Amino acid sequence: MGHASDVDPLTQALAPPPDETDEQRAERLQKEERARRVSDEIDEQIRQERAALKKQKRPIKVLLLGQSESGKSTTLKNFQLAYAGQAWAEERIAWRTVIQLNLIRSVVNILDVLNQEMTPTAGDDSGSSDSEDGPPARPATASSAPTTPLRFSEKHRLLRLRLAPLRSLQGDLQMRLGACDWPTPKSGAESGVESTAKARAQDFFVWSNAGWKAALRPNGGRRSLEDARGRRRAVEDGETAEVLASCAEDIKTLWADDVVQEMLHRRRLRLDLLPGFFLQSGDVDRIARRDYTPSDDDVVRARLRTLGVQEHRIHFESGPAAGTEWCLYDVGGSRTQRAAWQPYFDDCDAIIFLAPISCFDEKLAEDRNVNRLEDSFALWKMICSNKLLSRAQIILFLNKCDLLEKKLKSGVRVRDWVTSFGNRKNDVQTVAQYFAQHFKEIAKQNASVLRPFRVHLTSVIDTQATALTLGVVGESILRSQLRDADLL
């Protein structure tokens, strides 16, 4: 016989009564089983809640996808402007050099064409050249442009001469940004003159890891005005501002000149529809000031091509998502860049897909055999059908509606480029709805999972309207995020 201290009181309490009948035993076992199930369920619930909380703590991951020049980086800028005001304010000055460069590139592009026109070579028919494709072309009526020689004068010769310093300034600024020139486009469908002018007018890029923003902030990165590099930067900024200020009147004269406008018209070069166009009224006076500081609008209109994948963390300061942290990935959209997207699909919560719908009559800069709208459709299909993205919410921005309107008003007819459009009304509403329907069909036929079709008509350079859209989008992403985490 053992001592009392040898008996575990808990075991004693839980032990069945010594005189338990078979019936009582069965009932007891049943009760114990029920209790165990309840306990397991509580454990599982606690585990899930912990996982959900943990999940909620990790940033919400959003990928911005779409072809090059679709407006991904501009959408990101809108997120920063609306929800991360302080970081945006600190970054704004770094865009000054990019904007100055955008302006200078437009002017140099005009000077290039002017040079060719004023010094025609044998067999050069460029005075009335008329390419059949490519980014922003004049309406079809331009093909009947007169072939009378353009009347250049001493004024044009002087303008070329006085604006020549902008060429070397362009090179300097590109070097300072660590920029590379745009690679030669595939296919020779266009004449040399035309394609060179358009490709040059298009853009340049910096590597995403170049740290250019830090480098261009007066006190950015590890540099300060005190160190040698900082001082050199300040001198260079001063020289740039000086050259631009001294060229401002000539730039305005060049752009306002009727012969120059006629020349661009005959070339079917619509610089005003190209990204990074800063020759609108008031632009030159503002940007060429010695103390120029970019406005919010300037920054969203600036063009700097993205290379690689850039991660931007935004701690939402306001709105329905206030207090949450978001990780926005801005990717390069040109064809050679797209392979870099895939590794980010795995744990992505949402995708904002940008399709520029003004581009129905344009070709990809990197492959001039491919229509830009067709390319957007193909990309959209690839995204909708990707199984890795089956957890992700997908939101479609049919972007550049302002440019679509401008283009349609200037006489470009959708049916000339998209035959299935037929005799529908050639206005923004009808065209946007038609394209939206096509995206919807693609999503329906190719979706890897059933998900609602969420579409917004946008012009993301309009920061006020875009802030409203982002509010709606943000709330929807957040809700589905919490729903996934079972917190709603």
Ligand SMILES: Nc1nc2c(ncn2[C@@H]2O[C@H](COP(=O)(O)OP(=O)(O)OP(=O)(O)O)[C@@H](O)[C@H]2O)c(=O)[nH]1
């Ligand atoms: N008018 C107009 N311009 C736009 C719109 N969206 C973007 N842009 C301009 O188009 C240019 C290209 O936009 P980005 O945001 O740089 O394009 P992206 O998709 O990031 O391009 P990549 O970096 O090459 O992949 C910029 O100069 C923008 O200001 C729009 O809705 N309307």
Ligand SMILES: [Mg+2]
């Ligand atoms: Mg970009």
